[in-house]
Amino acid sequence: MRENYFQSETLLVGKGLPSAGPWTPASVAAQGASLLDEEVSLPVAVLSEAALRHNLSWMRRFTEAYGCQLAPHGKTTMSPALFQMQLDAGAWGITLATAPQTVAAYEHGVRRVLLANQLVGKGNFELIANLQAADAGFWFACVVDSADNVAALGRHFHARGQQIKVLLEIGAAGGRTGVRDDAQAHAVLDEISRWPDAVALVGVEVYEGVAKDEAGVRAVLQRSLAQWQAIHATGGFAQLPAILTGAGSAWFDVVAEELSPLAGNTDAQVVLRPGCYLTHDVGIYRQAARRIHASNPVAREMGSSLRPALRLWAYVQSLPESGKAIIALGKRDAAFDAGFPVPALHHRPGNAVPVNAPAHWQISAMMDQHAFLDVRDGDDLRVGDLLCFDISHPCLTFDKWRHLLVVDDAHRVIGAVSTQF
Amino acid sequence: MRENYFQSETLLVGKGLPSAGPWTPASVAAQGASLLDEEVSLPVAVLSEAALRHNLSWMRRFTEAYGCQLAPHGKTTMSPALFQMQLDAGAWGITLATAPQTVAAYEHGVRRVLLANQLVGKGNFELIANLQAADAGFWFACVVDSADNVAALGRHFHARGQQIKVLLEIGAAGGRTGVRDDAQAHAVLDEISRWPDAVALVGVEVYEGVAKDEAGVRAVLQRSLAQWQAIHATGGFAQLPAILTGAGSAWFDVVAEELSPLAGNTDAQVVLRPGCYLTHDVGIYRQAARRIHASNPVAREMGSSLRPALRLWAYVQSLPESGKAIIALGKRDAAFDAGFPVPALHHRPGNAVPVNAPAHWQISAMMDQHAFLDVRDGDDLRVGDLLCFDISHPCLTFDKWRHLLVVDDAHRVIGAVSTQF
Numbered sequence A, B: 001m002r003e004n005y006f007q008s009e010t011l012l013v014g015k016g017l018p019s020a021g022p023w024t025p026a027s028v029a030a031q032g033a034s035l036l037d038e039e040v041s042l043p044v045a046v047l048s049e050a051a052l053r054h055n056l057s058w059m060r061r062f063t064e065a066y067g068c069q070l071a072p073h074g075k076t077t078m079s080p081a082l083f084q085m086q087l088d089a090g091a092w093g094i095t096l097a098t099a100p101q102t103v104a105a106y107e108h109g110v111r112r113v114l115l116a117n118q119l120v121g122k123g124n125f126e127l128i129a130n131l132q133a134a135d136a137g138f139w140f141a142c143v144v145d146s147a148d149n150v151a152a153l154g155r156h157f158h159a160r161g162q163q164i165k166v167l168l169e170i171g172a173a174g175g176r177t178g179v180r181d182d183a184q185a186h187a188v189l190d191e192i193s194r195w196p197d198a199v200a201l202v203g204v205e206v207y208e209g210v211a212k213d214e215a216g217v218r219a220v221l222q223r224s225l226a227q228w229q230a231i232h233a234t235g236g237f238a239q240l241p242a243i244l245t246g247a248g249s250a251w252f253d254v255v256a257e258e259l260s261p262l263a264g265n266t267d268a269q270v271v272l273r274p275g276c277y278l279t280h281d282v283g284i285y286r287q288a289a290r291r292i293h294a295s296n297p298v299a300r301e302m303g304s305s306l307r308p309a310l311r312l313w314a315y316v317q318s319l320p321e322s323g324k325a326i327i328a329l330g331k332r333d334a335a336f337d338a339g340f341p342v343p344a345l346h347h348r349p350g351n352a353v354p355v356n357a358p359a360h361w362q363i364s365a366m367m368d369q370h371a372f373l374d375v376r377d378g379d380d381l382r383v384g385d386l387l388c389f390d391i392s393h394p395c396l397t398f399d400k401w402r403h404l405l406v407v408d409d410a411h412r413v414i415g416a417v418s419t420q421f
Helices: A025-031 A049-065 A080-088 A099-107 A122-134 A147-159 A182-193 A214-233 A252-262 A284-295 A297-302 B025-031 B049-065 B080-088 B099-107 B122-134 B147-159 B182-193 B214-233 B252-262 B284-295 B297-302
Strands: A044-048 A094-096 A112-115 A139-144 A164-170 A199-206 A242-246 A268-272 A310-321 A324-327 A342-347 A362-366 A371-374 A386-390 A403-407 A413-418 B044-048 B094-096 B112-115 B139-144 B164-170 B199-206 B242-246 B268-272 B310-321 B324-327 B342-347 B362-366 B371-374 B386-390 B403-407 B413-418
Touching: A025 A403, A025 A413, A044 A049, A049 A080, A049 A252, A049 A297, A049 A403, A080 A094, A080 A099, A080 A413, A094 A099, A099 A112, A099 A122, A122 A139, A122 A147, A139 A147, A139 A199, A147 A164, A147 A182, A147 A199, A164 A182, A164 A214, A182 A199, A199 A214, A214 A242, A214 A252, A242 A252, A252 A268, A252 A284, A252 A297, A284 A297, A342 A362, B025 B403, B025 B413, B044 B049, B049 B080, B049 B252, B049 B297, B049 B403, B080 B094, B080 B099, B080 B413, B094 B099, B099 B112, B099 B122, B122 B139, B122 B147, B139 B147, B139 B199, B147 B164, B147 B182, B147 B199, B164 B182, B164 B214, B182 B199, B199 B214, B214 B242, B214 B252, B242 B252, B252 B268, B252 B284, B252 B297, B284 B297, B342 B362
Parallel strands: A044 A403, A094 A112, A112 A139, A139 A164, A164 A199, A199 A242, A242 A268, B044 B403, B094 B112, B112 B139, B139 B164, B164 B199, B199 B242, B242 B268
Antiparallel strands: A044 A310, A310 A324, A310 A386, A324 A371, A342 A386, A362 A371, A403 A413, B044 B310, B310 B324, B310 B386, B324 B371, B342 B386, B362 B371, B403 B413
16 A cells, blocks of 8 residues: 555645745655644645545545445645555545546556546547557546437447447436436437447446435436346446446445445446545535444444545634634635535634634625634634634635645644645 | 737646647637537536627626726636626636635736635635735735634735735624624724734625625625715725625615615725626526516616526436436536536537527436436437536536536637636
8 A cells, every 4th residue: 555645746835825935745745744833824724644645545445335336536736645545444445527637647657547427529528539549558437328428439439449438327307317117218329339349348347426315316216226237237338337327425335235236247247436535624524524433234233434525724814803704715715605614613823722613603604715703702712813714615615725635633744735726 | 909818828728628639728728629510528627709709798787877887706617718708808806716716827927816604724814925025916805703813814924014905794693794784894993903014904795695685785885885974974994985885696686776875985995706607507597687677777778698608518427217317417417405407408529510409308416426317208319419417506516627628619619718726
């Protein structure tokens, strides 16, 4: 296992660094800046190494218990160092959302990519065809739900003398992408069969996360399993084992349960694709974890749960009037679409350690570079105090940062990871 | 005037580029990729050069008509090439929101920065002190609304043997930062007077944009003007001319009107700070422009209005069910907090030119990497068609991109600008 995920020699630029750069993950680790001693410019996004390693181990145990493989959705972090940690912790591959994300992952060493979207458009076809042309060892598959798209893929990859691997995407009525019924599925499968040299059907894919409720999630998973079995029964897959894959970050337990009938089938490969488990949060995914621990026997037996690994530190910027603190943390720094950041710790420069933030400190609004924190008269809060926030929705927090610092439990910097959005 | 703003030799990475890179703004300009011929990976963010130049010229004429100077808020774009265009078009300096933004701007040639926030925290003090220590020609001033913060600045810059320039920030009750009344103002001014070597009062600042309505905007501007006059009357400014500055992107006309009594005063320098005028939008800032053109005599006399310069191109990703198109454009690509992107053009590969998108095509929801577009049965739309979107809220669109392509009116790439978030 590589130990220096957080100490590369890549140049770091932008916000959330000590002064007197330039810095690399290696040099920032060597410096060992203390957040509590204000040795880093705030706001900053930090990852807890301990929580990351816990979450990696947790998900490895979970997927192994179900006999599933793991292709974590890399769009969450778009951080090659974290991809490498995930692969070293047993992940089968990395899931991605777009062709440019695939290129970025490939350039940083990822050699198996599952694109959980249709590959659409000539510019994107070319990005993937170029990777395949340059490296026969690069494994790539995308999903399809449209006969038109299959035909476009067929024409393009045939002209390039290449084959593109595809998975049939199953979707729920009222949901997002994916075929809704057998007629649509057959139209796509028929078109695939017209391109035997250029388009290879390697599995079935579903994203269950847009279903309305657990019953809807289970229904679309059962349809996906049945579709896999139907294709398998007619010898429709271009190769075996053939993939059956589902799971965003909220319902991966239900996906494991519903798809596990295939887990012992040597013709099948069941792949789960959660992305947010690595950093978790205290919002939408903590809610999901509570449901999982209440209902999933494997999770219950494991005892521990996922831990929030991604936090933000920011200054109290202004205390202009009663009941209000303005924090130097904005929509430029944190997700705000699934709940605002939640104050966890309060630290006054000069003190040895931070204290827990009172529960009544709550962000009520955010602007581009500021947050409005509701406080009470008499709260001991000063301009220049540090607040540490938990977050909801890691994906839209990661993409606000070109790097995140990695910290130990004493809030000292032990490295950094770059992002490739 | 430099003409090659969009043709630097900086390496471009990430989404929204042609295939077969690496690319720089210069090489991407030389290639001249056509968006309509799908020579770029979508989604992509593009800037219209013609609209940028129009908007630069428009704002120059507006501010000159009022005898004001312009320090455009650079946090909107964080794009050094655009900063340089703004400076070359007569801007007095660049406004920024944070110390790391200041460092990025300095490293790309900006030599006069107005920080429209308090400078808070040791890590941020050091970033600025290091710039000042390295370059006596670098002009920097921040705002203050807290005596505690003034004291912290005084201690730090005194210890470094430096002086920090500050502007007293005026704020509206119920608003964001800034002193609310005379007592708060005096506490800050008293603390400034305790640090004659280290803290220099160079002006008065206000951000009027958080006031509730036009009456509130005018009231806080009038308080700011009165505060400037009161300090000036007692010789309280460390140097003359002393600055009086206001204006976000929505009320800059009212700011110009209210502060113009000082425009002819040689002891005063009135500085406007709009940021979004450069790209404009079809949402919140188009609404503001309509009000401006209805009420402001200078704008009315100029005839033309600001033009939207920032657009996004994306593919139709899936047409899974009646009435719904899934677009490969998500919260990772566009602002969504002040209205969703608005379809402007529809282009089918192979056609010579795009057509206007029907008004009933409207985005109704967005996820990280997808948008849900409401369409009607029978609309002529296919997977793989291109849509061009106007946006609302340029700030939170820019920060989703490490570069934006610059295009001509035929949708050909003529260069690119990097961002430094």
